[in-house]
Amino acid sequence: MINIDYTSREPIYLQIVGGMERLISLGILKPDEQILSIREFACQLKVNPNTVKKAYDILEEKKIIITKSTKGTFIASDIGKAKELKINSLVKDIKEKVKELESYGLTKEEIMKKLAK
Amino acid sequence: MINIDYTSREPIYLQIVGGMERLISLGILKPDEQILSIREFACQLKVNPNTVKKAYDILEEKKIIITKSTKGTFIASDIGKAKELKINSLVKDIKEKVKELESYGLTKEEIMKKLAK
Amino acid sequence: MINIDYTSREPIYLQIVGGMERLISLGILKPDEQILSIREFACQLKVNPNTVKKAYDILEEKKIIITKSTKGTFIASDIGKAKELKINSLVKDIKEKVKELESYGLTKEEIMKKLAK
Amino acid sequence: MINIDYTSREPIYLQIVGGMERLISLGILKPDEQILSIREFACQLKVNPNTVKKAYDILEEKKIIITKSTKGTFIASDIGKAKELKINSLVKDIKEKVKELESYGLTKEEIMKKLAK
DNA sequence: GTGGTCTAGACCACA
DNA sequence: GTGGTCTAGACCACA
Numbered sequence A, B, C, D: 001m002i003n004i005d006y007t008s009r010e011p012i013y014l015q016i017v018g019g020m021e022r023l024i025s026l027g028i029l030k031p032d033e034q035i036l037s038i039r040e041f042a043c044q045l046k047v048n049p050n051t052v053k054k055a056y057d058i059l060e061e062k063k064i065i066i067t068k069s070t071k072g073t074f075i076a077s078d079i080g081k082a083k084e085l086k087i088n089s090l091v092k093d094i095k096e097k098v099k100e101l102e103s104y105g106l107t108k109e110e111i112m113k114k115l116a117k
Numbered sequence E, F: 001g002t003g004g005t006c007t008a009g010a011c012c013a014c015a
Helices: A012-025 A038-045 A049-061 A080-103 A108-116 B012-025 B038-045 B049-061 B080-103 B108-116 C012-025 C038-045 C049-061 C080-103 C108-116 D012-025 D038-045 D049-061 D080-103 D108-116
Strands: A065-068 A072-075 B065-068 B072-075 C065-068 C072-075 D065-068 D072-075
Touching: A012 A049, A012 A080, A038 A049, A049 A065, A080 A108, A080 B080, A080 B108, A108 B080, B012 B049, B012 B080, B038 B049, B049 B065, B080 B108, C012 C049, C012 C080, C038 C049, C049 C065, C080 C108, C080 D080, C080 D108, C108 D080, D012 D049, D012 D080, D038 D049, D049 D065, D080 D108
Parallel strands: none
Antiparallel strands: A065 A072, B065 B072, C065 C072, D065 D072
């Protein structure tokens, strides 16, 4: 489900975090659904369990997943906020970059043209 | 003129490169103008001279600055390309983020609405 | 009657022990009263029977419950000690936390003020 | 400065977090002060660097320390909030336990007597 | 089997 | 030297 780029500058654990967020936002992973155990996922991704653990820890802190010790790990019941936050953050990033483009003298129309290409 | 974020994941030398490109694109640094020596700049930024050296090397390779040994370092005479490259890079960044937003299920129209706010 | 927090660092069997002690101290469970069988209780709590067994073992060792084989499990006839133990344990907890507060530079008077609020 | 109890149920990395918080609250570690590198600290505590790293990661997230890559790790400039939060949390814990004691039929006076012992 | 903790140690970019 | 990432693998409590 998730493709890892082992050569990327982005750490593997962050790629896992991002990948999980995408799967959830796309509705492929649903609220309360149990997800792969750390070991299984590590095995599937051909990655060390500690690396998956680190990703799960971050997702847990973001309230996107919940870990029930010895029972397994589950998608949170309410993940609406997580998705919304991610989208808002992306929108903010884009706005900043558009602003930067404008500071280089481009008009909104010119920017739109370039983006459409 | 340039703010360094020591806690950022982006290496300092790349922050310097980006900062110089911005100053040039904004017209604050002009063609043929002499810029600070590596040591002066390092001192001002409270950064290791090797770090500034690395940034200057990259800028030189991009033909954005020119080093005349014993005389100092100067902004290139023709820096049109630099600006263009910067703009293209920003456009590429935005396209990627738009793509990511789409992967979260948003349509182009929805994205435009959000950006317009 | 007892709420289990599956995400807590405190093991489930200890949560059950604590919960039972509370129910007894509050007088909800009375001396000589029969309590749920391990299986029934496990079923109700949605927990593994082994986990309830472990909790019952501990409660039995504390003389808080008594198991009469084939007849079932009962609250002990004399549970005065149980209450006393619970109180002592709470007092000990509080003392530790007060000590910690003092290690942060607060005086006894300051702590009392804060508690009175 | 920090004593680790290797036999405790509390994980070592949390003992380090707690110990650092105490040292800061006591004013032994001051704002902006550089602290031991992960390696040095690990060496001193006779613990694995990863364990110290985990503690530092948590402290960083709590905004108690700041990591400047390759420069080292520093106590945050503003750590007032951290201390206050910790104290409030302890006070809250104590209040809850006092309440629990009262639910067992003890009066405030009786509780005070027990705490004074 | 599940997650939690920890060690030993390697390799990397950066300064 | 400093922090960041990752692996391989051990051991534990718990269910």
